[in-house]
Amino acid sequence: MKDNIKNNDATRVQLELDLGEQLNVIISASHALNVRTAARFDPTLQPAAFIIVRWLFSFGPTSATALSESTAMDRSSVSRLVNQLKNLGYVKSEQSPSDRRGVLVSLTELGQQRTMDALKEKENAFYERIEKWDDSKLETFIELLKDFNCYRTK
Template sequence: MDNNNHETGRAQLELHLGQQLNALLSASHALHVKTAAVFDPNLQPAAFLLVRWLLAYGPSSATSLADSLAMDRSSVSRLVAQLKKAGYVHSEPDPHDRRGVVLSVTDLGRDKAVLAMNEKGAEFYDRISGWDDSSLEAFIQMLKRFNGL
């Protein structure tokens, strides 16, 4: 195979990789939207992102949430107000800065988030349930390598 054919073959492989990554990202987004609707169909999916972040990393200020999720601070404030009204998030004075407020997930928010994430997990595991262990291990290793880990 000459160099030109190799480059054309490589370009085709990279194109196919891009298509599969786009499919993965699209499917991930669709699954997130579906999971957020299980959490609360009356809220925007971005509200569920806030709850998941608070569950994963603990209490936080709205500013830290916005920075961590690369979201506009006004959008975070609006979503937090909706989450508080629904009883999923509560706020209390920041013990380190009494002028600030710390947000955390309520028991109701935690219970509903766990329910939603369990449904998401079930759909994820359905996709890999027919894979043998060696295929799953190879996939994990390739993802690690792709992610630079």
């Protein structure tokens, strides 16, 4: 009985190590793809600027404070990057309709178009990995990721 428990523990440890390895592959590949996507958006910008652009594209206008919190960047970095993006015509600042003292940052039309163009490359890279999967395998993968990420939509 003890040998069986030890074997099960060893199997579990190896499975967890294998999982860690695969997660590292995903994280590393995703980071490299994000850097390439950022360069496609605008090669003169730091990849961190594209994190802001991508957030605005996904979630819409927001304050610099919310951008800082949601991207885990300090306020000064966000401010500097937003100013660069403004100077290049990718983002704009407007007075908040709900709080006249507040300012909302949002993508311009140019920023939205450049983001969509840049994301096509990223979408293609991920699509190539799943294109031969049947719907059942893709559904299972999505469900497992939702469980792993503790993320369930409505």
